[in-house]
Amino acid sequence: MRFRGNVFGASVAFIVGVIVLLGYFFTSPLLGGVDIRQLLIQWAAIIAAAALFLGLINLFTVHWNKVNDQTQGWPYSAVLIFFFLVTIVLGVIFGPDFEVMNLLFNYIQLPIEAGLIALLAITLAYAGFRFISHRKDVFSVVFVSTALLVLMGNSPWLLGSDSTLAALMANLRAWIVQVWSVAGARGIILGVALGATTTGLRVILGADRPYGD
Amino acid sequence: MSDLLSREIIGGLIASVLTVMVLSYLIADNPLFQLATHIFIGLTAGYAGTIVLHSVLKPALLDPIIGAGVEGVLSGEIFAGGEGIFLVGAWLLIGMLSLKLSPSTSRWGSLPIIILVSVAAASIVGGAITGTLIPQSTTAMESLNPSLVTPQTGETGFERLVNVLILLVGTLSTLMYFRFTAQRGPTGEGSRSKFMSWVARTGQVFIAITFGTMFAGALMTSLIALAERVESIGSFVDLVLATF
Incomplete structure (x- = not known):
């Protein structure tokens, strides 16, 4: 474990991290009647919100510079800036429930978002075919077979939806989804939780310093 | 033509055009798709900023000051007690965070980032x-007790026993797959034991089975979105034909 560099940062991270973490298991300490853990969490929420604004300023600056320098694709940046300014000015002055904001959301943001998700259908199907054609081993066969079984067991059939075969496929799908997949998913979730715990502890103990040395 | 109808037609036209622009990516990456994504990013960024301002920053930082008025601020009334510590601290931290905007002052703005990162960690x-960890482990253990769990797939007796075994083997083997530590062999290379490899x-x-199921779920969701988009374009065409 390294203790060089930003000792102040590592110390603050350790103290703050320990106070917030212990609050999950014990009653958090009070300082002058103030719940320190709650105070730190509220500050973190405010900082995250302010950081988002810094990110928006950065986004604006990057695209503003692109328009100014007229680099490749600058008209797209100009469109981005226009829509960003319209939305944020209207939103800041009139609030998110303003009628024009709802129109922007319903007729511009929602169709593009849904369109991008729709695009995913073709992209996923194509990726599935590429996967099985490029990698021919047991695991890719298991992956694709499971996907096909779940799709066939879940979808209405054009012919013979009430046939024995359709019922069998539906039962098979239920068995795969509720037993086999749950077993794998539980292992993955536990693995992710163990990994997250390790990474979090490394940050609190100062072994990893994503905030910089 | 009523206002509502004209709004439906203009809005529907914009939505349909944008949908076609996005779906044009299926042919190739093209300027129409680029335009649609840049509109989307600009709009989403502005919307996110609006939500954050009105849901987090304004109620916590601005409303108390506006509520107290000039007199409350000058008398120091709002800076007293727990709320005062929160308010002063929050404004100080935001001030320090804003130092990150300039490379020359950036290093002085680390404290808010340290607090944010450590609270998040x-x-x-x-x-x-x-x-x-605790709930999933408990559920995994409880699933081994047939009297505690009602069968999910309608199974009984031997079938239930088989399912419980599959759950146990699946959970443990998946977890063990992520164990990347290995014993060093005579040649110096790390290798897993035969049992661990199996x-x-x-x-x-x-x-692979879990990812296959997730893949199928994502594919079905996106297919529903595709069908909804195609249907909305169809509805718009119907509306235009019915109106004119």
Whole structure:
């Protein structure tokens, strides 16, 4: 474990991290009647919100510079800036429930978002075919077979939806989804939780310093 | 033509055109798709900023000051007690964070980032322990007790026993697959024991099944979105034909 560099940062991270973490298991300490853990969490929420604004300023600056320098694709940046300014000015002055904001959301943001998700259908199907054609081993066969079984067991059939075969496929799908997949998913979730715990502890103990040395 | 109808037609036209622009990516990456995505990013960024301002920053930082008025601020009334500590601290931290905007002052703005990162790390650790590790392990153990769990797939007796075994083997082997520590062999290379290799391969099969199920779920969701988009364009065409 390294203790060089930003000792102040590592110390603050350790103290703050320990106070917030212990609050999950014990009653958090009070300082002058103030719940320190709650105070730190509220500050973190405010900082995250302010950081988002810094990110928006950065986004604006990057695209503003692109328009100014007229680099490749600058008209797209100009469109981005226009829509960003319209939305944020209207939103800041009139609030998110303003009628024009709802129109922007319903007729511009929602169709593009849904369109991008729709695009995913073709992209996923194509990726599935590429996967099985490029990698021919047991695991890719298991992956694709499971996907096909779940799709066939879940979808209405054009012919013979009430046939024995359709019922069998539906039962098979239920068995795969509720037993086999749950077993794998539980292992993955536990693995992710163990990994997250390790990474979090490394940050609190100062072994990893994503905030910089 | 009523206002509502004209709004429906103009809005529907914009929505349909944007949908076609996005779906044009299926042919190739093209300027129409680029335009649609840049509109989307600009709009979403502005919307996110609006939501954050009105839901987090304004109620916590501005409303108390506006509520107290000039007199409250000058008398120091709003800076007293727990709320005062929060308010002063929050404004100070935001001031320090704004130093990050300039490279020359950036290093003085690290404290808010340190607090944010350490609170997030502690919340992740606490959340992982209390929200995932303990409940999932408990559920995994309870699933081994047939009297505690009602059958999910309608199985009874021997079938239930088989399912419980699959759950146990699947959970453990998947977990073991992520164990990347290995013993150093005579040649210096790390290698897993034969048993561990088999367990890991079994885990890989369960991971493939889980990812296959997730893939099918994502594909079905996106197919529904595709159908909804096509249907909305159809509805718009119907509306235009009915109006004119």
